[in-house]
Amino acid sequence: MATTETTGVDAATAEAEGSGLSPWSALVGVPAVDVARHPAPITAEIALPGSKSYSNRALLCAAMAEGRSTLRGLLRSDDSYWCIDSLRRLGARVAVDGTTVEIDGLGRRRPRPEARLYIGSAGTTARFLPGLLAAGGPGRFTIDASRQMRGRPMAALLAALRALGADITCPETPEAPPLEIVAPSLLGGPVTLSGALSSQFISGVLLAGPLALNGVHVLIADHVVQKDYVAMTLDMMETFGAVLEADPDLxxxxxxxxxYRPADVGLEADASTATYFFALAAVTGGRVTVTNVGTATRQPDLRFIDVLERMGCAVAREPQAVTVTGPAGGRLTGGFDVDMQPLSDATLTLAAIAPFADAPVAIHGVEHIRKHESDRIAVICAALASLGIGVEERPDGLTVHPGRPTHGDLATHDDHRVAMALAVLGVAAEGVRLRDPGCVSKTCPPFFDLLAGLGVGVSRVPAP
Incomplete structure (x- = not known):
């Protein structure tokens, strides 16, 4: 059983190559991993890495606070690394000791007013940092990103920030990084924007509010695609002393x-990562307890346990922990249609275990995941079909039919969720070979080590 310890890359090289990799990356230079079938029930108690969503929100709020903050339980991933790197380039002191981070915040000051920031493939940093820079002290800032992130336009966010006065231009890619920002330029005030595209666009405007001259008044023109993530932003802002109010529907x-004011914050595990381990219990007839995230969380992907109950699993809920027990033999109950929009990051987890149900499972409401790291609907449909599973693709989802997946040699499309979901499928079926497995570093660098720790056969495929 080969380990997949973090090996990392030189940050300057990653930036020069337009890569999302970082010194916290895993499996650098490893072309593929083999994940073996695991015929026995998986039984374990496991503590998982911290939440990406909470980690990056906390890092940015702490950096914009006046004083010293301490964050515990930080996710050490590519996205977190590039967020911290950007804060240091702005002049913030950031000391990292394992998963504990101490930050001396900048407030509105910008000690390095000509900073060039590189954010890798960190989507949250790309959406949250522009407004914070435009609302801060004088300076000219460049935000550049990986090739992947350059291909993810942010037109709605940039339009909202410009309506509030922000001086933001896009010299190369229309409405996408690299961004050129002149500060101070964000005056604030009222702004109306759509919530149908991305909750991160809303959060990007809200986070800048405490630094803006007039604050911000955000009105949503339609609906919020993932309301829980906006609520998480508001919670974190209040933790760091922001004064705000919101109606119940946001x-x-x-x-x-x-x-912002400094704070001491403990960060819970990533509920999206937890879905893969709950799914392992479901498809092997095992029992898995995740000990550091539970019903007290705001993270919407924890509701995946409700879907697993519908599929015949037993679920024990506690405020800080959850246990999932799969049905004997791992035969799940299907024959239902589920709207995964509120927990769309768990869509691929559900699609990966759906072949092991006794009837089709239909998923809808997730058209927006076509514009994530990959076209996730198209990618998972193609992968399932290549493994012999009947699947029907629709604009906003898919239907997966029962079947026995064959062994497959599969691309991950540089998408962490594709890699982790297909690994779960391989464990329950006949194994899989996953190309470019290091993409898991975006949210869970030790993912394959954690699988190996559960007894799953994980081995590196050597470079040719």
């Missing part, structure tokens, strides 16, 4: 000017 939100 259609009308006001943030007062006044800045």
């Amino acid at each position: 259609m009308d939100m006001r943030v007062e000017p006044g800045g």
